[in-house]
Amino acid sequence: MLVVSGISLSLFLSVLIFFKKNRNTADTILSFWLFTVFIHLILFHLSNNGTIEKHPFLAGIQIPFPLLHGPFLFLYVSELIKNHKTIKIPYWFHFVPFILTFIYLINFFILPGEQKIDILKNDGYGFENFIVFKHILNIISGLGYIIWSLFLIRAYKKALQNQFSTLPYINLKWLEFLSLGLSIIWFIIIFANETLIFTSVSIYIILVGYFGIKKGEINANPKLDILENQVKPKQNPIVASIDFHKQSTNRYATSGLNQEKTELIKSGLEKYSKKEKAYLDPDLSLNILASKIGVHPNYLSQYINEILETSFFDYINSLRIEEFKNKISKEEHEIYNVSSLAYDCGFNSKSSFNRNFKKITGKTPTEFIKSSSK
Template sequence: MLSDWRVIYIGGVFIPLFLFIILIGKPQKSTADKILSAWLFFAAIHQLLMGGYAYNNMSDLPALIGWEVPFPFLHGPFLYLYILFLTGQQRRGWRHILHFVPALVVALILAPVLTSMPAQEKLGMTGPSRFEPLFRWIVRGIVISGVVYVILSLNLLYRHRRNVAVQFSNTDKITLNWLRYLIGGMGVIWVVVIFFQSASSLYLVVALFIFFIGYFGIRQVGIFSNPPPAHEVYLPAVVQLPEIPPAVMAVEDVADKKVKYEKSGLTEAAASGIYAALNTLMEEQHCYKDAGLTLGDLAKTLEVHPAVLSQVINSKEGKSFYDYINALRVAAFIQLLQQPEQQRYTLLALAFECGFNSKTSFNRNFKKITQLSPSSYVKEMHIHIQEDDESEG
């Protein structure tokens, strides 16, 4: 029967290899998938080396002692680049490879050092090593790298949240937990590196983190399997966060609006045509009733660039895409309330019929537009409707 440490050791190496194999076998791999698979491959090698050192001092393979040191410089860049490509915030070019230069430099520095050190010196059996100052500086570099890349990854997540808010008409059920788990898990690892300088503790927390990735990654649609057909969503570089003008424009502001259109290559006449087509589409097809509607969906239907459509909505309505669609949903909800045959349904059922996908989103947007909660509005209008405890929240 294997001892406890061997079970942990084998598990810490087997899990990333297993996830790596799953990703390699995934059809239609994206660049983000390839980055994640490479990350898992190097994580498996790192666990193999670090686990051997932590649990049996690598006495049987002394030549490999110390080669685990460059690997921590890979994990931060892999985390950052994976999030960068997964959220579509990358730019073209070869510069992304520069993130791996520190790991390469450390490996080149250590190559002559590790080959010249006897195993007893590597294991600290002969007292302090002559290369101890070098290793201290490398450890400091590892800590700095980890902290910097966690901060950079958090910034990517913040920017991605802004992009989601620009393009989606319902945001309550769009979860970013997968990215939060990755960043949070890496943060925990660096805390262990800084405050618990123990090889076995670090190995264990990395093994748990990889298990964590596997468990939630398999549950998350699209990470280790192909996602179902989705609504049209564009990269942040395609849909920039527009400036929202005042809700009501005075006549003297028309000239400024013309200048704004000219700078973007969109004339006021073209903007008016797109706006008219958008209103016709909403009146005839009631697209706002699609709970998953995105800016990309409408842009594709109207055959216009998503950034142009966003600009038209902002300029003509004085609202973001999100507020524009939810205002239409609230208006449709109020119309349904006026129909006696609809009053046998609950408020939430009518809200879902109009395109809302959660009671929180419904109540928030309704109150934002009418200054009243849905139940207060119903009472004020003396409308008798089916009771629903979930209509508030």
Template sequence: MYAYILSLTGQNSQKYKLILHFVPLVIIYLLLSDFFILPPEKKIFIYRNGGDKYISFKQNINALVMVSGVLYVSLSLLSLRKYKKEISGQYSNTEKINLNWVYYLIAGISVIWFCIIFTGDIITFISVVLFVLFAAYFGITKAGILNLTEIKNYNAIKKEETIVSPVSVKYQRSLLNEDTIQSIYTKLVYKMDTEKLFKDPDLNLDHVASLLDIHPNSLSQTINSIENKNFYDYINRQRIEEFKRLSVLPENQKFTILSLAFESGFNSKTSFNRNFKKYMNCSPREFLKNQNSDLK
């Protein structure tokens, strides 16, 4: 699962390091080589007698399984957290690429690990079967798992960015003094006010940077320095403000809340509600009620 997440999120640039994770498994198999060459009846005898002379070895393996389970679940969660932080700095809408569904897979793997350690073979087998059925059903019904085009596009962009020398990027960022940052921010605000770039649901950092003719790192640093936000939060705040403006106009009272949310640049009801509550500390309906709006 950990290797899958690294591959899915484009964090496996040094693939040879993944091989190191299989070293303990190879060592275990080597230590059990004498068991593997035993005749079948001897293997059955050892299994029925709880491991026979392999009891202490089995206990050590169980301890390693417990440690590795906690370790790899933790590493998987940390990798997802890192990925979500990265895409928040690149995209204004992350619904299609946030990989929230992976948390269900991690939870399923954790349950199986728990069953392996603390329960018998039957319960473990049942948990594995249920997990496979759940994963199959989830994979078929949830397009986000099978259609990974958006994530592949993100990884492709990420690979292109790694071509840029880290040293050059470092110096480029260091050259941004207060005046430069303020100049970039002024251009950004002007673009947002006049062209309402935030209305594009697929708006991303690279596109805005290209419109301003600056490096994406410079734009990201500018937003972070002045707004104290990442790109995702900055753009969605603009969308919330646009929704508030549209919702009080008399000519818009015939529209629904969701239609105005889409008009403001959001691409899903979930994203709109979550961001609105984050910035306004109330739901859209509660806000409109206080504004005496007739939107539904």
């Protein structure tokens, strides 16, 4: 029953995403991936209920399919976060193992139907070495692409923290869910039988459908490109003579952050971050703050990372937390609820406020308020 549900939902989601309005490249990749899951589940279902014995031309077609899921995950993650630092590899190159495996299996596909069925029933008799090699290749491909995808997500999240004061939490969790969910399935592949494997795949697809449609990740995936559409800083007269465009794009590699710029940034942060409370803007970014101060974002990022020893994200949110604690000390929480105060302090969601408050203070807002009132 679960497999049938997985078959139906994977086809439904594939079609839904493919024909969605303003479909982008990431959507197309996800749509093709879900359609691949649909075909894979159908072939397993037909094999499991004995239907393939009546249609032996389908026998073995599903064997190379596990080599598709890792590449599809990686391409989807890579395209969604627009990782420009990744070595550019043509899409088709990721599917070479699948293509070569399929070509090798032609020797199996051209056999008489009854012989193919007998080979499958006898644990691949005559193809034992291939089966062992294929199992190892499946594990290397699956886990390798999952680790690569998680590495990209982690690097992306770190880059975001140096650019923005608010993270696209839902989208990050969506990518982590896809990656970690698939990693669980690959561990099941290593230790379990086919029935449990495809049951877990079906559950995975059902969860993808439920969370994707409920939370909107599938139907409204924004482009999470942090390297494009950046705000060009307005030059302050003090630093107008500096040619920022000649700065190296390599992070701090050829930085010109000297004592003069350091003092400029220090006074700028004191003015705009603390006195004028720029952190109250929930959309505040590194580029916006650098523009206010009149320095290149690279200098401001270096100052925050190396001198303050924190990320832009943590720096701004620590100021927001201090603003909240200041309001609490004035007992404003007795007039306004905690959520309202959090929004007033620059947070754009209650969950974001709670996570950051716990991270910075070690207490939940409720626990902090109770301890403060004693």
